[in-house]
Amino acid sequence: MNMLEGIRIIDFTRYAAGPQITLTLAFMGAEVIRVESNVELDHFRRPESAVSYGSQRAASDSFNTLNLNKLSVTINLKTGEGVELAKRLVSIGDVVVDNFRPGVMDRLGLGYDVLKKINPDIIMLSASSHGSVGPERSYSAYAVTFGPLGGVSHVTGYEDGKPAVTRASADLRPGTTAAFAILAALIHRQDTGEGQFIDFSAREAITCGIGEIIMDYTMNGRVRGRRGNRDDVMAPHNCYRCKGDDKWISIAISNNDEWRALTSAMGSSEWAFDERFADQYVRWQYQDEIDRLIEAWTINYTDYELMEMLQEVGVAAVPSFDSEELFTDPHCRERQCYVPTEHYEEGELYAVAPPWKFSETPAVAASAAPQLGEHNGYVFGDLLGMPQDEIRRLADEYVLY
Amino acid sequence: MPKSALGGVKALELCQMVAGPYCTKLMGDLGAKVVKIEPPRCGDIARRSPPFFHDTPDVEGSGLFLYLNTSKLGVTLDVTKSTGKSIFIDLVKDADILVEDNPPGWMAEHGLGYDDLKAINPGLIMTSITPFGQTGPYRDYKAHSLNVFQGSGEGYLTPGGPENMGRPPLRLGTFVGEYDSGMNAANATLGALFHKKRTGTGQWIDISKQEAIMSLNRLDMARFANEGEVITRARLGAPYGGVLPCKDGYTVFITWEAEQWDKLVHFMGDPEWARDEMFQDYADRYRYGEVLNALLTEWLMNYTKEELYHRGQEAGIAFGMVFTSKDLVESEHLKAREFFVDVDHPRTGTLKYPGAPYKFSETPWCIVRPAPTLGEHNEDIFVKRLGRSKQEIVKLYEAGVI
Numbered sequence: 129m130n131m132l133e134g135i136r137i138i139d140f141t142r143y144a145a146g147p148q149i150t151l152t153l154a155f156m157g158a159e160v161i162r163v164e165s166n167v168e169l170d171h172f173r174r175p176e177s178a179v180s181y182g183s184q185r186a187a188s189d190s191f192n193t194l195n196l197n198k199l200s201v202t203i204n205l206k207t208g209e210g211v212e213l214a215k216r217l218v219s220i221g222d223v224v225v226d227n228f229r230p231g232v233m234d235r236l237g238l239g240y241d242v243l244k245k246i247n248p249d250i251i252m253l254s255a256s257s258h259g260s261v262g263p264e265r266s267y268s269a270y271a272v273t274f275g276p277l278g279g280v281s282h283v284t285g286y287e288d289g290k291p292a293v294t295r296a297s298a299d300l301r302p303g304t305t306a307a308f309a310i311l312a313a314l315i316h317r318q319d320t321g322e323g324q325f326i327d328f329s330a331r332e333a334i335t336c337g338i339g340e341i342i343m344d345y346t347m348n349g350r351v352r353g354r355r356g357n358r359d360d361v362m363a364p365h366n367c368y369r370c371k372g373d374d375k376w377i378s379i380a381i382s383n384n385d386e387w388r389a390l391t392s393a394m395g396s397s398e399w400a401f402d403e404r405f406a407d408q409y410v411r412w413q414y415q416d417e418i419d420r421l422i423e424a425w426t427i428n429y430t431d432y433e434l435m436e437m438l439q440e441v442g443v444a445a446v447p448s449f450d451s452e453e454l455f456t457d458p459h460c461r462e463r464q465c466y467v468p469t470e471h472y473e474e475g476e477l478y479a480v481a482p483p484w485k486f487s488e489t490p491a492v493a494a495s496a497a498p499q500l501g502e503h504n505g506y507v508f509g510d511l512l513g514m515p516q517d518e519i520r521r522l523a524d525e526y527v528l529y
Numbered sequence: 530m531p532k533s534a535l536g537g538v539k540a541l542e543l544c545q546m547v548a549g550p551y552c553t554k555l556m557g558d559l560g561a562k563v564v565k566i567e568p569p570r571c572g573d574i575a576r577r578s579p580p581f582f583h584d585t586p587d588v589e590g591s592g593l594f595l596y597l598n599t600s601k602l603g604v605t606l607d608v609t610k611s612t613g614k615s616i617f618i619d620l621v622k623d624a625d626i627l628v629e630d631n632p633p634g635w636m637a638e639h640g641l642g643y644d645d646l647k648a649i650n651p652g653l654i655m656t657s658i659t660p661f662g663q664t665g666p667y668r669d670y671k672a673h674s675l676n677v678f679q680g681s682g683e684g685y686l687t688p689g690g691p692e693n694m695g696r697p698p699l700r701l702g703t704f705v706g707e708y709d710s711g712m713n714a715a716n717a718t719l720g721a722l723f724h725k726k727r728t729g730t731g732q733w734i735d736i737s738k739q740e741a742i743m744s745l746n747r748l749d750m751a752r753f754a755n756e757g758e759v760i761t762r763a764r765l766g767a768p769y770g771g772v773l774p775c776k777d778g779y780t781v782f783i784t785w786e787a788e789q790w791d792k793l794v795h796f797m798g799d800p801e802w803a804r805d806e807m808f809q810d811y812a813d814r815y816r817y818g819e820v821l822n823a824l825l826t827e828w829l830m831n832y833t834k835e836e837l838y839h840r841g842q843e844a845g846i847a848f849g850m851v852f853t854s855k856d857l858v859e860s861e862h863l864k865a866r867e868f869f870v871d872v873d874h875p876r877t878g879t880l881k882y883p884g885a886p887y888k889f890s891e892t893p894w895c896i897v898r899p900a901p902t903l904g905e906h907n908e909d910i911f912v913k914r915l916g917r918s919k920q921e922i923v924k925l926y927e928a929g930v931i
Contacts, residue, residue: 273849343592
């Protein structure tokens with residue numbers, strides 16, 4: 129039995145943050161039914177996506193990796209019959225997830241108050257950029273703006289550079305966090321039979337990941353800025369250029385033993401015992417100079433050579449892996465970090481595997497992302513028991529569309 | 530007392546720094562009874578990590594520790610000593626969950642591996658968090674938070690922007706990858722807990738921080754495998770726009786959808802240059818992103834980040850602003866949402882802490898208690914719960930066990 133076997137999720141999410149919520153639950157074995165429509169396609173199914181991702185295959189890849197293990201139905205929510213069908217789905221569901229702007233589900237006639245009447249123990253999570261209350265509730269945001277809004281961009285970058293733009297991971301972090309809230313609500317429902325509504329704010333999820341930076345302000349009034357890879361305590365603590373094109377190794381030294389191990393691996397006894405580098409504090413003060421000395425050495429070796437050489441003597445050294453290195457890396461191979469899936473148009477597409485290894489209930493990427501409306505027959509016919517000619521009529525009338 | 534989502538769940542934590550403690554904080558703030566076990570005398574390394582209250586180093590004054598250990602009881606215990614081990618086993622007997630972050634093999638070496646503990650408590654969920662997981666050639670590799678983040682593929686992409694090529698890859702925030710790992714471990718643990726509630730079966734969960742962060746970058750990480758493309762820092766998250774300078778700092782915006790471009794042009798007052806042929810098509814705007822950004826910046830420099838944020842949103846464009854920690858704490862929106870919460874701690878008095886991004890209608894999130902002082906609950910746990918005598922506790926303290 130899978131962990132979430134028998135749990136059915138009615139999924140109204142699009143883009144990346146929302147689909148990451150239901151992907152997390154689908155990896156655990158929940159039955160996730162994506163409610164989609166030709167009227168408003170998921171961004172990754174639109175033609176613009178092929179432009180911004182460079183090719184149709186790359187756009188399909190993006191959609192695929194976020195929607196593994198899920199089912200897809202098409203319902204046109206701009207029609208009355210479509211909304212009624214969505215309600216029927218909710219009546220056989222356990223969890224409803226949406227990432228529309230606050231108020232949209234209410235306007236569609238699918239607000240929590242309505243759904244609760246249909247299914248009293250339903251759990252509903254509405255994920256939005258800014259949450260469903262507060263003066264900025266109707267503001268829109270995307271991964272690129274979540275990092276700045278959440279406070280992480282201001283503290284990411286070079287001292288002399290601008291705040292970092294955030295990538296898709298800034299969507300997936302909140303998505304993962306929202307899945308946690310749903311799991312907690314499922315446990316509560318398992319204990320008590322009670323469902324509930326969860327208001328989720330993506331920008332706040334980003335802020336939760338810089339707790340110590342907020343605390344420095346609330347404790348000391350200090351506004352932290354950008355400082356590259358500098359640590360408060362450790363030094364050296366940076367990425368150093370290696371042999372090859374744009375290849376780097378990260379090295380972090382936390383005590384004198386590691387420092388001696390590093391310098392002896394470098395064969396640089398003369399300055400290893402330099403008074404100025406004798407303890408962590410002076411090393412921290414002279415770290416720019418030390419960084420130059422280290423880089424003059426690392427440039428002669430590949431990132432893998434350095435990792436092996438330094439790990440051997442107990443120094444924390446790990447390459448700044450690119451996606452080619454990760455895909456071909458022996459460690460990732462052995463742990464099966466990538467899994468092949470069979471996509472309906474693109475054929476074999478690899479995806480990053482579920483990020484947990486369970487001893488009893490393995491999480492798997494069992495199937496590729498669904499084709500649009502691929503499961504209309506199963507969901508409307510088998511689950512809702514609608515006759516074939518009714519399904520056909522609704523398709524002809526652009527309700528199942 | 531209000532209802533809590535995880536009320537009645539009993540968890541033990543044998544972790545330090547960020548990832549493991551964050552995992553159990555997430556559960557504790559939803560009502561789980563978490564007992565944090567720290568090494569005697571020095572405690573969790575996070576206690577010695579900045580920022581310190583009033584910049585005064587003190588094991589009770591670390592902002593990092595205080596934030597990450599709310600809603601927990603705290604004991605000190607050396608589980609490698611024989612009495613310490615037997616006390617630990619007493620605690621495990623009664624627990625639903627154990628979260629630990631020791632190097633692979635360390636627990637088993639001390640007779641506390643999953644098989645040993647399962648024999649005592651068959652329903653136990655044991656979550657083990659390590660940089661590279663329990664198996665594979667790198668399982669014993671040493672990695673601090675910088676190394677983990679760089680090893681996950683996201684470091685290589687940070688910070689994005691062609692101007693950053695040739696400069697070293699960076700980390701995100703300070704410990705973002707560690708928080709990610711803790712969150713990921715918490716998800717797995719709750720999944721297993723749900724399963725245990727339905728079937729009675731416990732299990733061992735192997736969490737690799739590398740995989741946790743890779744998974745958050747799933748959109749970029751398989752591009753080589755599938756399209757033969759190695760994404761680099763040169764590739765921005767936005768075709769144009771993104772973080773750009775303005776009058777008093779930095780603004781950020783993105784026009785993901787084709788129609789948002791028209792709104793942006795209108796917002797700028799329909800400048801002459803926007804009619805240029807090279808900007809009429811989505812694909813062309815993407816191609817000429819650099820030219821476009823230079824023109825946009827010229828206009829943006831006339832406005833403050835607040836003006837652009839609010840007026841841009843009114844105009845229907847996804848503007849943001851680069852919030853500092855101060856901006857966040859002072860944000861009217863976050864105040865209205867009561868995102869920051871007051872926590873009273875004996876060393877610091879009342880301070881604002883970040884809250885949670887979820888608001889439950891029936892089982893509210895809440896910081897039940899401030900982070901424990903070192904060994905604060907030794908008597909509660911060892912004497913009142915486990916029935917050891919007070920004299921024994923003194924002896925154990927003298928022996929360095931607690």
